[in-house]
Amino acid sequence: MVDVSPLRIEPAVPADYARIAELTVSVYADGGLASPAYHPELADVAGRAGRAQLLVVRDGSDRIIGSVALVLDGDFGEVTESDDEAAVRMLVVDPAAQGRGIGERLMTECLDRARAAGKKRMVLSTGPLMTAAHRLYERLGFTRLPERDWTPVPGIDLRVYELEL
Numbered sequence: 001m002v003d004v005s006p007l008r009i010e011p012a013v014p015a016d017y018a019r020i021a022e023l024t025v026s027v028y029a030d031g032g033l034a035s036p037a038y039h040p041e042l043a044d045v046a047g048r049a050g051r052a053q054l055l056v057v058r059d060g061s062d063r064i065i066g067s068v069a070l071v072l073d074g075d076f077g078e079v080t081e082s083d084d085e086a087a088v089r090m091l092v093v094d095p096a097a098q099g100r101g102i103g104e105r106l107m108t109e110c111l112d113r114a115r116a117a118g119k120k121r122m123v124l125s126t127g128p129l130m131t132a133a134h135r136l137y138e139r140l141g142f143t144r145l146p147e148r149d150w151t152p153v154p155g156i157d158l159r160v161y162e163l164e165l
């Protein structure tokens with residue numbers, strides 16, 4: 001049982017990277033959300049630490065039950081096209097804690113940080129099977145940006161969403 005009452009969202013520290021990797025790979029793999037070829041990139045938390053702000057959510061026992069990578073500059077966002085844009089990638093919530101608003105809180109934190117950094121738009125890519133994520137994004141006001149939809153590898157068709165900040 002996950003105790004989600006006193007949640008804290010904060011930047012990750014290196015001691016968190018192994019747990020972020022484990023959580024991210026397991027959520028994507030168990031959900032059939034990514035091909036095994038993508039798992040090494042999902043697990044490379046140290047590699048993305050210099051390219052994105054890594055945020056984690058901790059439960060009352062300090063256990064990490066969610067994480068996200070917020071991209072404020074550089075090319076790690078993949079679908080950003082200008083310095084006005086931020087991106088989020090690899091949003092995950094522990095299945096035992098899903099459905100209680102944690103994903104929404106992580107996304108709201110990213111939106112607040114992007115606005116504080118002067119960004120005008122949040123963009124993100126999502127897979128066709130990520131239906132809970134699509135509902136979350138649409139509830140937050142994201143709309144589709146189909147002209148940026150892309151196919152990183154044949155058979156993986158990603159859809160792009162945007163939100164004006």
Ligand SMILES: CC(C)(COP(=O)(O)OP(=O)(O)OC[C@H]1O[C@@H](n2cnc3c(N)ncnc32)[C@H](O)[C@@H]1OP(=O)(O)O)[C@@H](O)C(=O)NCCC(=O)NCCS
Binds near residue numbers: 100
């Ligand atoms: C997408 C994801 C991060 C959402 O996390 P989450 O913590 O479950 O998100 P939320 O709780 O904010 O919203 C999920 C649902 O729970 C509902 N919910 C939120 N708070 C709730 C509460 N207190 N009680 C009951 N339901 C609640 C929401 O209304 C939402 O319902 P919906 O699916 O019908 O829209 C999670 O499903 C996940 O890890 N998915 C796999 C990875 C993935 O697809 N990532 C996206 C990459 S682009």
